[in-house]
Amino acid sequence: MIFNTWIYGLFLLATFLAYWLTPERVRQWLLIGAGAFFYTYYFPPHLILIAASMLIVFWVAGRIAPREAATGQSAGVGDLAVDPQLGPDSGPDSPDPRLAIPESAARQRRRMFILAVTACVGLLAYYKYQGFLANSINELLGALGMTTRVELRPLRAPLAISFFMFEYVHYLIEVYRGTFRPASFRDFALFIFFFPTLICGPIKRFQQFNPQKYSRRSLDPANIHDGLERILFGLSKKTLIADQIAPWCAPVFLDPSGYTWVQLWLAVYGYAMQIYFDFSGYSDIAIGSAKLFGYPVPENFNYPYLQANITQFWRSWHMSLTSWITDYLYIPLGGNRHGELRSYGNRLVAMTICGLWHGAAFHFMVWGLYHGVALNLYQIYRKTRTRLGWADPSESLPSRVVGALITFHVVCLGWVLFVCDLDKAWVIIWRLVTLT
Secondary structure (H helix, E strand, O other), X not given: OOOOOHHHHHHHHHHHXXXXXXXXXXXXXXXXXXXXXXXXXXXXXXXXXXXXXXXXXXXXXXXXXXXXXXXXXXXXXXXOOOOHHHOHHHOOOOOOOOOOOOHHHHHHHHHHHHHHHHHHHHHHHXXXXXXXXXXXXXXHHHHOOOOOOOXXXXXXXXXXXXXXXXXXXXXXXXXXXXXXOOOOHHHHHHHHHOHHHOOOOOOOOHXXXXXXXXXXXXXXXXXXXXXXXXXXXHHHHHHHHHHHHXXXXXXXXXXXXXXXXXXXXXXXXXXXXXHHHHHHHHHHHHHHHHHHOOOOOOXXXXXXXXXXXXXXXXXXXXXXXXXXXXXXXXXXXXXXXXXHHHHHHHHHHHHHXXXXXXXXXXXXXXXXXXXXXXXXXXXXXXXXXXXXXXXXXXXXXXXXXXXXXXXXXXXXXXXXXXXXXXXHHHHHHHHHHHOO
16 A cells, blocks of 8 residues: 555545544554554465564563563664764663573573574565575576576565564564563554554654553644644655656666766766655655654654765664664674774674665665765764864864765765666766766
């Protein structure tokens, strides 16, 4: 069910009316049912897989929680471009998950936790990356002169499986740490099947979403006003800007050889606008739809193309994904706690995996690696500037403008790697930077 269709409008209106007209005790169940229907609308058989995985994660979470789970706030959000000099305290603090637990029970709990997280990642890899892995093996075998081929039956990946698995992993990790107690089945099911964020996020955190807290809210006219305004704003971004630009950009990336240097740059600028207004518009509709029911959803974009450096860009682009990668990948790898060289490597690994998360193809991996290199180069520049005692250029408006222009063009060249296969991407980038 696509957000910018009349069927979604009717579905949202019907769910909104039913939600506020039913007794409070059944409202969460109504939203769970609405989420299941929303998901079934795409491909009904996959609902069984998602529901089964949700039940397993719920069951495991109840058995890996520490004996005395913490009731405080969530761990803080780290940053991929954090300064290694800030030290180990820059990462999220979490309670000791082994409070008063016998050693044998602690080992069993840890094994169950590792198995559950591995199963979530494995399920994602099976459906999303099976074909990519087979093609990679076949290319390697061909390069070695071997005629053996790996043949796999194409799979139809469950819709939004990447978002489901990220929320599963987040929930398992925080329950294991003791950040919060395992939720009731109703609260957990609503967290997973909340339809505004079901397909493309933003990626939620359970302690922020907290159905137990927000389900008791009464109808608030301010939420209705803000929600509808946000939905209309998102629809305008999507239909009036992104969808109008797309037909002009697509032919250029399909066959770049027939276009001039100026036309290539215009297509790259156009795609930068297309992907921003498409994705941020979708996020606006999701956030606005959630507001109609009184639930908070994290912001996903904060004027990313106006940021003065690549670090600030990633703090402002797809923020729910960036914070997830930071907290559950970059920091567990070691973050900034083991010296500069290690932090550079961790950043490259985290961003490469971030690229692969976007799609099962080499050009997505290279796009992620490209941004990892850009983040590292900026950190080197910033540290060099500090050691030499140079003034911070962000303190002056002209420097911020120049920085924003440079950052925007770095990001634009990256979008070529994102939208094209590598052969075409190299041709386009070479022509762009060499004025040919």
